[in-house]
Amino acid sequence: MASKYDRIADDLRRKIRNGELSPGARLSAETTLMEQYKVSLPTMRSALAVLRAEGLIESRHGHGTYVRELRQPVWRTNERYQWEKNRVRADQNERRKTGATEHDTGLTVDDLEFAASYDDSETADESLAKAFGVPIGTRLLRRTYQTRSRRENSPLSIAESYLLYDMVKTNPDLLDEENEPWPGGTQHQLSTIGIELDRIVDEITARPPRGQEAETLDVPTGVSLIMLRKISIDTQDRVVEVSDIIMPGDRYELRYTTPLERWS
Amino acid sequence: MASKYDRIADDLRRKIRNGELSPGARLSAETTLMEQYKVSLPTMRSALAVLRAEGLIESRHGHGTYVRELRQPVWRTNERYQWEKNRVRADQNERRKTGATEHDTGLTVDDLEFAASYDDSETADESLAKAFGVPIGTRLLRRTYQTRSRRENSPLSIAESYLLYDMVKTNPDLLDEENEPWPGGTQHQLSTIGIELDRIVDEITARPPRGQEAETLDVPTGVSLIMLRKISIDTQDRVVEVSDIIMPGDRYELRYTTPLERWS
DNA sequence: GAGTGGTCTAGACCACTGT
DNA sequence: CAGTGGTCTAGACCACTCC
Numbered sequence: 001m002a003s004k005y006d007r008i009a010d011d012l013r014r015k016i017r018n019g020e021l022s023p024g025a026r027l028s029a030e031t032t033l034m035e036q037y038k039v040s041l042p043t044m045r046s047a048l049a050v051l052r053a054e055g056l057i058e059s060r061h062g063h064g065t066y067v068r069e070l071r072q073p074v075w076r077t078n079e080r081y082q083w084e085k086n087r088v089r090a091d092q093n094e095r096r097k098t099g100a101t102e103h104d105t106g107l108t109v110d111d112l113e114f115a116a117s118y119d120d121s122e123t124a125d126e127s128l129a130k131a132f133g134v135p136i137g138t139r140l141l142r143r144t145y146q147t148r149s150r151r152e153n154s155p156l157s158i159a160e161s162y163l164l165y166d167m168v169k170t171n172p173d174l175l176d177e178e179n180e181p182w183p184g185g186t187q188h189q190l191s192t193i194g195i196e197l198d199r200i201v202d203e204i205t206a207r208p209p210r211g212q213e214a215e216t217l218d219v220p221t222g223v224s225l226i227m228l229r230k231i232s233i234d235t236q237d238r239v240v241e242v243s244d245i246i247m248p249g250d251r252y253e254l255r256y257t258t259p260l261e262r263w264s
Numbered sequence: 265m266a267s268k269y270d271r272i273a274d275d276l277r278r279k280i281r282n283g284e285l286s287p288g289a290r291l292s293a294e295t296t297l298m299e300q301y302k303v304s305l306p307t308m309r310s311a312l313a314v315l316r317a318e319g320l321i322e323s324r325h326g327h328g329t330y331v332r333e334l335r336q337p338v339w340r341t342n343e344r345y346q347w348e349k350n351r352v353r354a355d356q357n358e359r360r361k362t363g364a365t366e367h368d369t370g371l372t373v374d375d376l377e378f379a380a381s382y383d384d385s386e387t388a389d390e391s392l393a394k395a396f397g398v399p400i401g402t403r404l405l406r407r408t409y410q411t412r413s414r415r416e417n418s419p420l421s422i423a424e425s426y427l428l429y430d431m432v433k434t435n436p437d438l439l440d441e442e443n444e445p446w447p448g449g450t451q452h453q454l455s456t457i458g459i460e461l462d463r464i465v466d467e468i469t470a471r472p473p474r475g476q477e478a479e480t481l482d483v484p485t486g487v488s489l490i491m492l493r494k495i496s497i498d499t500q501d502r503v504v505e506v507s508d509i510i511m512p513g514d515r516y517e518l519r520y521t522t523p524l525e526r527w528s
Numbered sequence: 529g530a531g532t533g534g535t536c537t538a539g540a541c542c543a544c545t546g547t
Numbered sequence: 548c549a550g551t552g553g554t555c556t557a558g559a560c561c562a563c564t565c566c
Contacts, residue, residue, distance in 0.1 A: 062563030326544035
């Protein structure tokens with residue numbers, strides 16, 4: 001331990017933490033830093049690589065190296081699920097006004113760009129088969145959603161939602177991506193085929209982005225991904241939807257409220 | 265894009281995904297790979313650095329480079345909170361038997377090593393003051409917990425729990441770390457000063473480990489940290505405990521069940 | 529064109545792990 | 548001891564951004 005680049009990284013990390021280098025500030029050029037710290041360029045660069053991996057700095061080619069700014073977090077709460085359920089029974093005008101993402105972020109429909117695409121040729125792999133409790137190979141409807149803020153380039157999140165094809169085909173409207181965005185969202189879509197949700201189970205984990213993901217989500221190295229699998233279970237205890245949602249960890253915070261039964 | 269090291273990383277990533285290189289397998293030595301791919305050593309090393317950052321491989325000095333094995337995830341569910349609350353009213357023998365971590369992991373008390381330390385000289389910083397709804401500088405009791413499996417070196421998690429000093433001092437037993445592990449956990453501790461919890465709010469985010477954290481948690485680069493702030497609110501709507509819990513993302517999965525009200 | 533970060537090389541030496 | 552990955556150097560050239 002205590003290699004040269006480690007000590008340099010420690011020094012810069014300290015300067016960032018105590019505000020000597022504030023968010024948005026530009027660091028000196030690599031060649032300048034290399035002279036300041038009296039090391040070679042590759043060594044200086046590996047010191048910066050450490051901080052980049054920690055998400056503390058960001059380098060822009062031909063531009064400079066900057067202290068990362070904290071992005072305002074978007075909240076995703078589990079209260080949205082009950083809110084969505086209540087909205088299913090509201091009239092269509094009310095449903096059209098806002099979606100669940102707006103509920104979370106406080107942004108209006110106009111701020112958000114929404115893209116959906118459907119694919120009805122998907123079949124269940126091992127993981128999905130287990131989640132749904134069906135055999136591997138069962139036909140699914142896969143729906144891909146991208147939400148992005150109009151003010152920024154990077155998507156807020158990417159979601160893949162899976163429905164059992166045989167279950168939803170009874171309402172052909174549900175198979176057509178042209179009907180997106182569907183006022184009232186998935187819970188309302190399911191209600192058109194007589195499904196009422198009993199509970200939603202969220203499974204959460206986190207890992208670094210891999211290869212292509214970093215590009216499609218446009219996250220720099222140094223940002224973790226929050227992986228959320230959302231499993232919707234109806235009043236007959238059937239798994240009716242499985243959704244895999246990917247969120248950049250520097251943009252999102254999840255909030256779950258767990259009520260407890262009273263003693264008295 | 266499509267630099268040499270990127271193409272090499274892509275190739276190796278593909279080999280890992282399709283099983284040509286299975287978990288635990290040892291890659292050829294860097295010098296061998298460098299000849300195979302006809303690049304210089306530093307270039308070969310930066311290809312490996314990419315995969316290391318993605319958590320796909322792990323290098324052991326003087327030993328070799330290996331495909332990371334998937335570790336069996338430990339589940340942490342929000343059902344534990346109600347389970348803990350129920351246990352407060354169980355008798356002491358029952359309470360002594362198991363703790364919440366055992367509830368989650370399925371491991372028994374004997375498998376787990378538990379370390380607690382108290383510090384009653386802590387005061388609330390901005391973030392904690394806001395969470396508790398008290399002025400900055402308010403005296404707190406800080407309790408640090410480390411849980412580790414006896415079979416492994418790395419801690420399962422690190423938790424820092426904060427209580428309002430003036431609130432808990434009425435029971436001096438709560439100020440003494442020698443009483444840990446306390447049968448029945450924090451909810452039982454709070455019950456000794458007349459506190460009943462109404463709900464628990466979990467705030468979750470994820471980010472890469474920074475400098476020292478990587479060492480104390482003994483996680484390689486390429487593992488994300490799940491940061492969980494748990495806020496306990498009592499029946500009088502007071503925030504009575506705030507806990508910051510750090511979990512390695514490759515070991516943990518969180519599961520939250522949200523029940524929905526019925527329509528009928 | 530000037531200044532920046534990104535890629536790549538060839539080679540030296542050190543530090544750790546096993547036998 | 549041999550084999551492995553880790554650190555560091557000196558220097559060349561490329562690619563991007565802004566003026």
